Amino acid sequence: MLSKGNQNMKLKSLLLATFFATGLNTAHAAEGELSIGTEGEYPPWSMADAAGNVTGFDADVGNLLCAKLEMKCHFVVQAFDGLIPALKAKRFDIIISGMSITAERKKQINFSVGYAELANMFVVKKDSNLAGVKDIETLLTSLDGRTVGVQAGTTHAHFMEKRASSAVLKTYDTLDQMQIDLASGRVEAAFADSSALQDFLGRPDGKDFQFVDVKVLSTFDPTLGEGIGVGIAQENTELKARIDKALCELVADGSIGKASQTWFKTDISRPCQ
Amino acid sequence: MELGLWQVWEGGWISAILRGAAITIALGMASMAIGVVIGVGCGLIKWARIFPLMLVVDFYTSVVRGVPELLIIYLLFFSSVEFVAQVAAAFGYEGLAGNGYAFTIAVVAIAAISGAYSTEVVRGALAAIPSGHIEAARALGIPGRRIFHRIIAPQMLRIAVPGMNNVWQTTIKDTALVSVVGLQELMRVAFVGAGSTRHPFIFYLIAALVYLAITLVSQGGFDWIERRLRPRTRK
C-alpha cells in the first residue's frame, strides 16, 4: 500500500514540523509590559465584569505599581488555585490577588515584601451556637464534625486542614459559590478574610449571618502567612528587586493606604520591615 | 423577582452570553478541525498497522478515552508543560491578553480529546470499506495515490459522517469544561454571572438552552450533509 505509506510520511513530517516549531525559544513579555494574574471573583479585592475589566484593591495596587515602574499593565483572570501553576507556566509575569506569603508557596514562587495584612474570620448563622464563641481554641474544637466552607488553595483551606482537621471541609473554586452554599445552608460556617466576608454580610443573602468574634491572625499560625505580597517567578530576581522598592515607596507615601480606604474603609497596608 | 431575569438584562449579561457562545463555537470548531487532522492521521496509522507508530497511537487513544476530560484539562492548564506555552508562542500569542493565550491552551486540550475519538471513527470507517474495492483497483493497475483519492477517501468520508457528528457533539459539550480554568466561554460567563448576581438558576438555564440550540442546529447540518453524501441508487 504505497499510497498509504506516502500519506503517513506526509503526516509524520507534518507532526514533526509541529513539534520542532514548538522547540523555538519562548521570548518573554515585551519590555515595558507587565501582565498580572488575578482571580477576578474575590470582592472587594479583585472583580472582573462581564467585559473582563478588573477592578478592586488588587487592580488598584497593580495599576499603582505599574505607574511607579513606568510599565504598561494588563490583567489575566484565573481561578485562585490555578494562579501559581499558571505563573510557573509563564501565563503572566506576576500575581496580585490578595495572596498571602506562606512557606509552602515560597517553595514554588518568589514573593515581594508584604504590603497588606488582614484578619481572617468565621461567618455563621445568627442562631448558630458558634455565634457567641469568643476564643480561638474553643472555636476550633467546637467545629468538630461540622461542615465548613473555604476557597480552594487558600491559606484558609490549609489552616483548616492543619488546625481543624475534624471539621468536614468543603472547598470551592470561587468565593461566590461558597457564599451561595452558606446562604442555602449546605455549609454551617465559612472561613475567609474579614473583608471578603464583610462583603457577603452586606448582601441580601447574608442578612441572617454574622461574624464569630474571633480574629485569626497570622501570628496565631504560620500557615496563615506573612501578609499579602506580589507573586513573582523564582528566576525573576531583577523584577522582584524593582517591585519591592516600588511597593515600599507606595506604602510609605500612603498610596496603598488610600486605595485600601476606598475598598475596605480601613487601612490594611503593611509598612516595609 | 426570585429568578433574576431583570438582573440578567440590566447587568449587560445578554451580550456577554452571546460573546461567550461565539467563543464556545469558535473553540469547538478549531478543536474539531485539528481533531479531524489528528483523527485521519492516527486512524490511517491504526488501520494500516504501521508498527512502532501504531503503539503510540494506541497509547494515546486509550489514555485519552479512559481518563476523565476534566482531569486532562486540569493537567494541561495547571502543569507548567512548556509544550503548551510554546505552541501558543508559535502562534504569536506571546504577551497577548489572557484570553488569546487561554484560548490556545483550550484548543490544544479539546483537540487532543476530540482527536482520540476521531481516530476511532476514521479507523472504523476505513475498516468498513470492502477490501475487494481496493484489490480490484490494484488489479486494474491504478496507482496507489489515485486509489486513495478515488476509492478510499470518498467512501471513508461518507461512512465517517455519522461518527463525526457524534464527535462534534461531544467536542462542543467538552468545551464547557474549559470554564473551570477561566476561559471566558459560554459556561464561564454563566458561572461568573451566577456568582455575581446570585441567580444561578436563570444563568445556567440560559446556558443550557444556548448549548441545546448549538447542538440542534449542528445536528440539522450533519443530517443535510449525510443526505447529500448518500449514494444515489436507482429505484
Next chain:
Amino acid sequence: MDLELVFLAVPTLAKGLWLTAILTIASVAIGFNLGLALAVMRLSKNSAVSGFAKGYSTVFRGTPLLVQLFLFYYGLGQLSFVRDNAVLWWIIGDGVHCAVMALALNTAAYTSEILRGGLISIPGGLVEAAQACGMSRLLRFRRITFPLAIRQALPAYGNELVLVVKGTSLASTITVLEITGHAKRLMSQTYAILEVFAIAGLLYLLINLVLITLIRLLEARLTRHLPR
C-alpha cells in the same frame, strides 16, 4: 517522579476511589432503569409518550453534563420551594446525592438511545412466534425482547459505562471529594501537578479496564451459543 510524593498521593487518591465507585454504581443503577423505561416509551404508539421520551433524550444529550450539574446543584438550590421541601432538599442539598441524580438523568438519556437500538434490532418473527405461543406481553418482554435487546446493546452500553465513570469526575466541581476532588486538593497542597494527576488518571484507567473486562466476559457468556 518523587517517590515520597507517590506514597502520599496513592492513599489519598484511593480514598476518593470509594466515592467514585459509589457514584458510578448508584447512578448506573438508577439510570439504567430510567433509560429502559424511556426506550420502551420511545417505541410507544402514543405520540405524546414517545415524544416525551425523544424530547428528554434530546435535551439531556444536547447539553453538557457540567451545565446540568450546576443547574441542579446551584440553580435548584437557589429556589426557596426546593429548600423548604424535605425530600427535594435531601437530593439537591447534598453534593453526592445531587451528583448521583445528575449523572443518572444524564446516562438515562444515552442508555435509552442504546437500548432503543437493541429493541429495534429484534426480528419481528421472534416476537410473533412468542405471541403465537400465547405468551403475555410482559412475559414476552422478559423472556424474548429484553434479553435479546441487551445482548445486542451490550458493547455500546459498555462504552456508556466508561463515560459515566469519567462523568463522575465532574462531581468534584460541586465539592464532592471523589478521585478528582482529592487530586485537586492535593495539587493545591503540593503543587506536584503532573504526579498527582498522573496517578489519578491511572486510577481511572484501572477502573475502566476492570469495567471493560467485566462487560467482555458478560458478552462472551451471553453469546456462548454462537459459533466462533
